[in-house]
Amino acid sequence: MAPNTRTILICSGKGGVGKTTLTANLGIALAKQGVRTVVLDADFGLRNLDLLLGLENRIVYTAQEVLEESCRLEQALVKHKQEPNLALLPAGNPRMLEWLKPDDMQRIVEMLREIFEYVLIDCPAGVEDGFKNAVSATKEAIVITTPEVSAVRDADRVIGLLNTQGIKPIQLVLNRVRPKMIASQEMLAVDDVTDILALPLLGLVLEDEQVIVSTNRGEPLTLSGSNSPAARCYSNIARRLQGENIPLIDPAKEEQGLRAKVRRLMQTKIF
Amino acid sequence: MTLRDILNKLLGRQQASATTARERLQLVLAHDRSDLSPELLDQMRKEILEVVTKYVEIDMEEGAVSLETEDRMTALVANLPIKRSKLTTEKA
Ligand SMILES: Nc1ncnc2c1ncn2[C@@H]1O[C@H](COP(=O)(O)OP(=O)(O)OP(=O)(O)O)[C@@H](O)[C@H]1O
Numbered sequence A: 001m002a003p004n005t006r007t008i009l010i011c012s013g014k015g016g017v018g019k020t021t022l023t024a025n026l027g028i029a030l031a032k033q034g035v036r037t038v039v040l041d042a043d044f045g046l047r048n049l050d051l052l053l054g055l056e057n058r059i060v061y062t063a064q065e066v067l068e069e070s071c072r073l074e075q076a077l078v079k080h081k082q083e084p085n086l087a088l089l090p091a092g093n094p095r096m097l098e099w100l101k102p103d104d105m106q107r108i109v110e111m112l113r114e115i116f117e118y119v120l121i122d123c124p125a126g127v128e129d130g131f132k133n134a135v136s137a138t139k140e141a142i143v144i145t146t147p148e149v150s151a152v153r154d155a156d157r158v159i160g161l162l163n164t165q166g167i168k169p170i171q172l173v174l175n176r177v178r179p180k181m182i183a184s185q186e187m188l189a190v191d192d193v194t195d196i197l198a199l200p201l202l203g204l205v206l207e208d209e210q211v212i213v214s215t216n217r218g219e220p221l222t223l224s225g226s227n228s229p230a231a232r233c234y235s236n237i238a239r240r241l242q243g244e245n246i247p248l249i250d251p252a253k254e255e256q257g258l259r260a261k262v263r264r265l266m267q268t269k270i271f
Numbered sequence B: 001m002t003l004r005d006i007l008n009k010l011l012g013r014q015q016a017s018a019t020t021a022r023e024r025l026q027l028v029l030a031h032d033r034s035d036l037s038p039e040l041l042d043q044m045r046k047e048i049l050e051v052v053t054k055y056v057e058i059d060m061e062e063g064a065v066s067l068e069t070e071d072r073m074t075a076l077v078a079n080l081p082i083k084r085s086k087l088t089t090e091k092a
């Protein structure tokens, strides 16, 4: 049994802001560091984690059969070929949503905690039953948002709910950051978002086309050791989770030259 | 306010959209967090003013009741400049 297992829910409120991509990349990055990690797809309605990890063809059983006791947990876990420290527990049939209860979710996570050092739960969007079930089974949370008003507002709602459930710590990941837009003040700056949400920042992820390429292939960016901007961000986040002190990437420094200097000057807060 | 905002103001241009986003978010989150709709807040503002004006005469033009939020704590802030106290004038 792994005594110090960390169970972390990856959630956002608003859909499509990057939960599943973050879960897949963190899972691989942690496994690479030699930690036994499992990613649990708690999005039973619209499961995608299998696809992002390139494991969709290797699923035999799911969380559903485990709960119904028609298979053993080990039979349902899909081990990643290149990174055997990582396993996926696939989401069951969407009809599971009709009967799944917080108890069921807790039971699954308890089983996983026996085997793994990290349990990462990919949460469904929204704040309804799927979210509540997932929250009931977690200790910590990572809230991910993009620097857009609607995503930040929904993140705030989720943080409020996590707080009332006593989830601790709750850390923030800011996704799809575009340094150019921040420099020209057409995008909320990193500090704006952390101030508004009043959460410690676990990391930011730059907007990066390579994310789409890697999704196409079913090979998360952290798998190949790619040096693309988002890949660096994801592995930094994994290392910070592990307690390493990695400085944040400064979006302003991603931009160089005189023009960038002028833009930075214009951003100076006067009052 | 940033240097760009000041420049924009001088040139009569719109403020940077990030600044607008920040302001709008702060307002909407203060309401979300307190679970108070603008209508409810308005009703509360009226009732508070009613009660207060029973005791003191206040400057309606300057007065404001609003929600302010910092570090996930929302406060109801009433700023009601008093012209004079009704009780003391009655006694006099
Ligand atoms: N840093 C990034 N740069 C570019 N594209 C990104 C980035 N992060 C996520 N995306 C894209 O955003 C889309 C949504 O990502 P993802 O599926 O991870 O979000 P989600 O929060 O899990 O969505 P859902 O709420 O539907 O489960 C995907 O097409 C993904 O490729």
Ligand SMILES: [Mg+2]
Residues within 6 Å of the ligand: A019, A020, A021, A043, A048, A122
């Ligand atoms: Mg998803």
